Amino acid sequence: MRRLALAALALAATLSPALAFAQAICPGLPGRNPPPREAGQEYLAEPHWRARVQELDRQLAGADLSRVEMVFIGDSLVQGWFPSIFQQFYGHRAPANLGVMGDFTQGALWRLNQGHWPASLRPKVAVVLLGTNNVSAQGRPEDIALGIAEVLRTIRAKSPRTRFLLIGLLPRGDTAAEPMRRTIEQVNTLISRCADGSTVLYSDVGSSLVDGRGRLSKDIAFDSLHLTMVGYAMLSAGIEPQIRQLLAP
Numbered sequence: 001m002r003r004l005a006l007a008a009l010a011l012a013a014t015l016s017p018a019l020a021f022a023q024a025i026c027p028g029l030p031g032r033n034p035p036p037r038e039a040g041q042e043y044l045a046e047p048h049w050r051a052r053v054q055e056l057d058r059q060l061a062g063a064d065l066s067r068v069e070m071v072f073i074g075d076s077l078v079q080g081w082f083p084s085i086f087q088q089f090y091g092h093r094a095p096a097n098l099g100v101m102g103d104f105t106q107g108a109l110w111r112l113n114q115g116h117w118p119a120s121l122r123p124k125v126a127v128v129l130l131g132t133n134n135v136s137a138q139g140r141p142e143d144i145a146l147g148i149a150e151v152l153r154t155i156r157a158k159s160p161r162t163r164f165l166l167i168g169l170l171p172r173g174d175t176a177a178e179p180m181r182r183t184i185e186q187v188n189t190l191i192s193r194c195a196d197g198s199t200v201l202y203s204d205v206g207s208s209l210v211d212g213r214g215r216l217s218k219d220i221a222f223d224s225l226h227l228t229m230v231g232y233a234m235l236s237a238g239i240e241p242q243i244r245q246l247l248a249p
Helices: 002-013 018-021 048-058 084-095 105-112 132-136 140-158 177-191 205-209 229-247
Strands: 070-074 096-097 125-129 163-167 202-203
Touching: 002 084, 018 140, 018 205, 048 105, 070 105, 084 096, 084 229, 105 140, 125 229, 132 140, 132 177, 140 163, 140 177, 202 229, 205 229
Parallel strands: 070 096, 070 125, 125 163, 163 202
Antiparallel strands: none
């Protein structure tokens, strides 16, 4: 891990100051050439994904987003943030929800480079919750983690003063025996190291959504993945202290 971090720093030293600053995020997850699919850009084939992308295209085209303070990037778990909960916690913070149902890390990278991060967008905080669809597609933990790191780097390059709350992948499946739980744990271990205590914070809020035996209640996630109103209330309350820390002057 130390060698990887040193390699990342050496690469950053050869780049322009702005790109070097972006590459400094997640030094333990340096870019690879060629990158894995999860760390590239891809226009996804899923119809619901494309429909939501086109909807955001229309909303963002020519929009002045200079007053936005918080941006949420992710998949259906972000897009589907229960409206009343979202309003309660973030309505007074000038938020923008850029979640897209069915998104993968590679889809988010495509979107961020194709207009879903307009030049006027300079939020104080970006909340990133992404990668569960890559897990269900049987991506390797190290590749998924690198894709998430590249999302942070892409945003940093476009908005250098934006701080990050990186939310670990949430649990899925009814019990701790669900095979995808192991991959989720591995991804979260890798991306948790992106936290630097000031500009990037990591949240393991997903651990609070399961009971002491690792069981995920239908009252929290109705299909063992997507959250109910109760689940979103727990998620929002769980990350609130870190949100306040990141928004502080």
